[in-house]
Amino acid sequence: MADLMSLYQSDVIQEIPEPPPLYSTGITALDRSLGGGVPAGSVIYILADPESMSEIFLYQFTQPRKTYYFTTERRPQYLIQDIASLGFKIDKITFVDIYSEYYMSPQGEMIDNTGNEYVDAKIVELTEEHLKNIQNIEEGESNIIIDSFSFYLSLNLNPGRIKHLLNTIYEITKSLRSLTYLYGLKDTHDRSIEHEILKQCDAIFDISLDKTGDRVQNKLAIPKIRGMVPTTEMIKFKVEDGIQIDTSRDIA
Template identity: 55%
Template sequence: MSKEKKATLVQISAENQTKEAPAVDLIEEKAPEQINRETAISILDRTLGGGLPSGSMVYIFSDARSMGEVFLYQFTQARKSYYFSNDRHPKYVLRDIQNYGFETNNIVFVDIYSAYYITAHGEIVDNIGNELIDAKIVEFTESNLRKIMAEAEGMDVNIIFDSFSFYLDLNVNPGIIKRLINVIYETTKKLNCLSFLYGLKDTHEKNLENGTLKSCDVIFEIETEKNSEKVSNHLLIPKLRGRAQATETLRFIVGDGIQIDTTKDIA
């Protein structure tokens, strides 16, 4: 669509705010066909009917006690993964992934942690709460997403944010975070890939958190229950856009990666 046509459509819309506007087809190209993308957790894929729909932005909404980040580690086994590491240095994340026996050859780290916390001379710097630095780190993230979009066109990839809570905690205007979410969303759709945003429950300002959950196509909600005898982790999938809602609750343990219990009694 030309710039002239876009401007005309906007002008017509503005001039007829109180009138019934005619239907106008503005869609010039079809969205990519969705196919199933495996997660590398076979029981989860079976529960999802073969995997997650391609082009899905997935929010992993996790209890901080659950070790939910291991889902991210295992997801890297399905395909090449661009791993945005901001809560910890990538070398420690890499070591943890290897400790579970997972391959790491297909992981490309984007080192947000060092860009935010470490100077060019290797010194730790306290940038927490610095609005200017926080805004720049979002710009740095968006710049890397644009590079990934160019590099990974036509490829089957994951984009992983460990964690997205890092961004929700930044001292920036909420509009900047909404812009970042939109860049992730558009990148995911255009590459027809999977993106995973790992966030901690009961941590963030509700309006911002709910806006993030609304934008995502899929929500994995992870809960941890503890009694005097054991700790029990549960995975629920309350949102699965474009598919029938998954009603089954999956119980899992962290052993050699994520091990899902197939028994029906989850009490």
Template identity: 30%
Template sequence: MDYAFDENMAQKVRTGILGLDVQLGGGVPRGSTILLLAEPGASSEIFAQQFAYGGLTDEENVYYLTSEQPVSEITSEMKNFGWDIDDYIESGTMNFVDAYSLRFYNVLPKSYSESLSAKDFIKQNTDPMNLLKATATQERKEKYRGIIDSISYFLRAYELNNVVDTIEIISSVGKATGAVHLITMTAGMHDNIVENNLKNVCDGVIEFRMRERGSEIERSILIRKMRGMIPLNRTIPYNVTEKGIELETTTRVL
């Protein structure tokens, strides 16, 4: 079943990926926490960046906690897709939370540490998990969305129960504020118990899949669950273009 935009759209938050919003009936439910489970190479990081930019263009504040990439790489990749966020960063609408540098601060060249801002320098001895919790629970007066890219680092570095408890905190904050949180996770890196725990605690689960067919790679999205929505009974093909993630759908936007 395909979903079109309707009068309930006010209760939905657009993802920034038009074809996906159509399939979701206008977007994801307000206050939801979405797990994006993707195989390596399936372009989950592009989805996360597109989701962030979608929030900015919808006049939301965005925080983007990165544990897998330097901030400079993310901003450069976003510019390659035409998502220039310099002005948003300057205005404070887009806020990067750098957990990546915390992981490697003591082994990075001195020249790198000298380039850190005063704010990031103060955070150098902060535990990444505490940084994640502090970021998620920070009081925000404007409507916003949050991205955690990715939770796989935290699952490698901390006990599962600690990670699940933190996601429950993030989820409760989202429900209280109406904010949507996107949490990325690498498929196949963790055992089934870990994956099922995270699938259970999140309001929505979107899987990015890849398979080889002859000399081509087919990519598809499976909406495994979404709060308040009857799950689709099929996968949705997608491509990565110069505009980002684009779904192959003939659904007309009403």
């Protein structure tokens, strides 16, 4: 038994890979705060205050490389309009229109599938099929954005089915060495399920909105990022022509 364990440990040691390269987020000041970017092959969960306009982060994340953008909340044409209005390019974005698959009939009419367990299971299967197709065709650097993952957490499904989807996302991200961003809303979902997701993801971008007196302040915290030392400071930002990171320091 000892010899077998020794052999197993030796095999594991020989298979330790080189550290992954760092990929730019598309926000230069954020890359600097992180020490150069985010490790390739990372699944990042964006824990967002819905009032903070945090979706602008997603739009800017599309800029450095080819991006597969899964949209569950709106049709792609509305996203294209918003992304272009900020001066961002859309030529590297391939949209995967989950919204229309779920909410629209083949004739283009709005339908209500809310709570339909069969339809909910099928939309997860379709999402996994799209992810596997991306894995089969993609060879270069890429992003995957799921806007939003809250959509899947709100479906009428066994938690194990969501875990299977998350595992599929995780394995494909590692295989492609891509960056995958899962966009989720704060204070919306069962905490035990959310904790499981936060545990599995490689990094957490926690976006909050502080209201003090007559001022509103957007903040980003990064409490977790595997393979790197997480930043201990709150990162202030403004939404202007995209995300503008405030590089000034507070004086105590």
